Amino acid sequence: MRVALRDFRSADAHAVHRWFNTPQVIDGLVEQRESFSEEEARRWVEHAEHPGGADLKWAVTVDDGEEAVGFTALYGIGRQAAPELGILIGDMELWGRGVGTQAQRLTLARAFDELSVHRVLELILVDNAAARTVVERLGFELEGVMRSHVKRGDRLLDVAVYGLLPEAFNR
């Protein structure tokens, strides 16, 4: 599939609302919200459209379509500490078709080539095997595991720390 990144637009709020209300999609995230309303989705998209800060977000599209099928983000650009990459492909029928890999590859190219980032961090739940497969393919190294880092209900979840240096990026 042809994967591209574009800026967010207000019409994306419905898709964003749907993604964050799909339990199987948010299950893999390190941080989940208790609830995510239409109004919160509208504000989320508004911030993504006009970042004005250290966090940048892009909508992911496939095969030249208009519709956003997910997003990538770089949190903490322009700081001494390296930014963190976030990824969510919200339309589950696309999983396993290379979209997550390609969307992250495009985001990493922007980070290293356009934003002069010196390193990228990813934090992934240890049990999120698909997400780990993707980052390892892109050249990230497992640098450690934060034990019991996330408290979700009664469960304590381990989080894998992955880092990517520009020279290891598998373009």
Ligand SMILES: CC(C)(COP(=O)(O)OP(=O)(O)OC[C@H]1O[C@@H](n2cnc3c(N)ncnc32)[C@H](O)[C@@H]1OP(=O)(O)O)[C@@H](O)C(=O)NCCC(=O)NCCS
């Ligand atoms: C993680 C995510 C981004 C992957 O996106 P995707 O479009 O399915 O990614 P790709 O198709 O490029 O690659 C997925 C790979 O994981 C593999 N995979 C899927 N489930 C797996 C599992 N249980 N164990 C091992 N590998 C698995 C797939 O086989 C595929 O590898 P392959 O191409 O060698 O077959 C997507 O599932 C997602 O957005 N999930 C919800 C949000 C999330 O978890 N984000 C990451 C938080 S850090």
